[in-house]
Amino acid sequence: MSLPTYEDTVKGPNKLTLVAPYFDRVSLLAASRVCKEWHSIFIAELWNDPIKMTAQTRTPFAKTHLFFTRLNTFPEDRRNSVLTLDFRPLKSLERRFLQDLARHNQVITPTYIMRFISLFDNLRFLIMDNMGRNDYAIPPSDETRQPDENSKLLLLSFASIPPLDYNLFISTPILYNIMYLDLSYTFNTQAWKSLLSFHALDNLRILKLRGLRLTDQSLPFDSLRTWLRLWSLDLRDNSLTDQTIDFLLKECFAPTTPPTSTIAVDSDESLYEEPPIYHHRDEPDPSDPSYNAEIPLRPDATDSFISYMKRYANLTASSSIILAERDPIRKSTGLTHLYISSNSFTSKGIRKLLSSTNRLQVLDVGTVSANRRSDYYLPNTTPFAQPNTAPLLDRRAGARIEHLRIHHSLITCIPTIVQGHVDLRYTPQHLHKAEKFGDLELQSAAFSPLNNYRLTSLTLTDIPLKSTGPTINRLITFIRACARQEAILLSASTSGPRKTRHSPRLLPGLRKLRLEFLHARSDCEDTGPSVSGDQDADEFQAQSQGDFSFFADEKVTSPIGSSRRSSIFSTKSSIAEVVETRDVCEELKIFRQRETPRWSGRLELVVPSRR
16 A cells, blocks of 8 residues: 555545535435536545445335446446445344345345346445345356456355355356455355365455354364464354364464463553563564564454445555555464354363463353353252363463453352253252352452553453342452452553653553343243153152162262262252242342442343343
8 A cells, every 4th residue: 555645644634525425315415416526526425335325215126226237338437436335224224125125136136136246346345144035037147267366355254144055156256356355154065164164265364154053073274274374263053062162273363472470460461561671672573472463453344344435445546455564464364363152162162261271352152151060069950160171271370361251260259050051041959059069169269450451441241130249249349340440540641650652551451341131940841741741750750860879868969079069958958948039130230220439341231121
């Protein structure tokens, strides 16, 4: 990308180009008729995303159909002004314009749209999410073309299209320079594998493969071996196990940077991004593990990625290289954004991931199962927790995570105990026993925001809506620690020598805490329907679910390492034990109203609707 001229630097950006994206279709048309200068600016914005403009008309689907049918008649410079084809605004109007949609329903089918893609020479962003319609009247092309080095498409998003025909992309060369590819919730078929193997995807930086029913064997290994160019990977809602973590650690992560173990938690050095260290500095070596370690948080969502590229990239350049060489998005850093929740991972696999790399900036692991026999032993139940993980997130361990989504046991040390999968919810009896497990955990095992000032956003999953007290107390303790962290950072920013541009950057601390709650099972879900119709037989069947011994007076031996925990629960305790519980959300609201000093960060309480 060429440097700006002296005149451009002195004048600065044209103010009209800054306000043009905020105009609607009518305002852009009116402004383009003022003068030649305004015409060149506002007409380019009008053609930048034509689907967005047709969606603002009274007959959006008819206007979109008319746009494509007359595409060959438009001047070439007008077609070259099209940078984005985003069909999401059109998709959102289906229920409002049913008659218009019935007449021109082919305009929201992938097969129809792909026929015209080759007419847009400068197309950079193509978004066709949730366009799940089959177009049987238009057969796909059988012609297969080799990848085109001059293809300029940077973003391709076809999420939530189950009947998507991957042959549409195998027969087109548009994926050669793709940087952002989203194929979430589409079919995982042989054509899908052919798509990823046919294209080299040498420029790929962001890959989203969510909800494809992937297993450890069906993972697209070739696409993930990108020589550390891929830095964002979304594998949520699949069937992956800890074996996938081993592969990712081997192929997708850069070497671990040396931990800053010399930084004391109570010292001011822990408050800054890079504390000043005086030593002889040579030229950076790409083979050094610390090379490319200091990377700002990069956008990996559709809208934020497009906004970033429009701001920093030269989208009108004829070359495929539109970003500066030192731009963070282009740097080969290995994975820094990883989303792997709603799979079959275990707490052991997550601990291995965190202990093997400190390159991650964004991590979403959600709720994972714990080792039932060594961590939380309770017969015929499944524990979900993330124990013994807080030390791995300490600043002294070199953790660089800024956004984290993980099970609430990270700070409460209380597991979620259910019968089966966590979606089946917990019972009041399991809640009481889970919080007894939490009493055994040392408070030092809980994560504290005072140990890591780099973390800015924390999401805790599957918090029970009811609690006998421990869950509420530990959440309140954590929020108070956030207020203390904020006070320390405020004192550091106002005291000391005058700050200059050469001063180390003060870390922001935790600014967002999101709590995702889990409903308890209702009474009918707890008992379930009677199998025999006999109450005595149902009680005998319920008792037979526990440990069994032929000798009435002999106690059943628990597995090794669980005797201390299982001794809490008396064998004479009733299944129908009633424990008084309190509403966690209400208690937190009351605390926030009376909190002194008050943490100014954002606290979100997410309560799902009952199904």
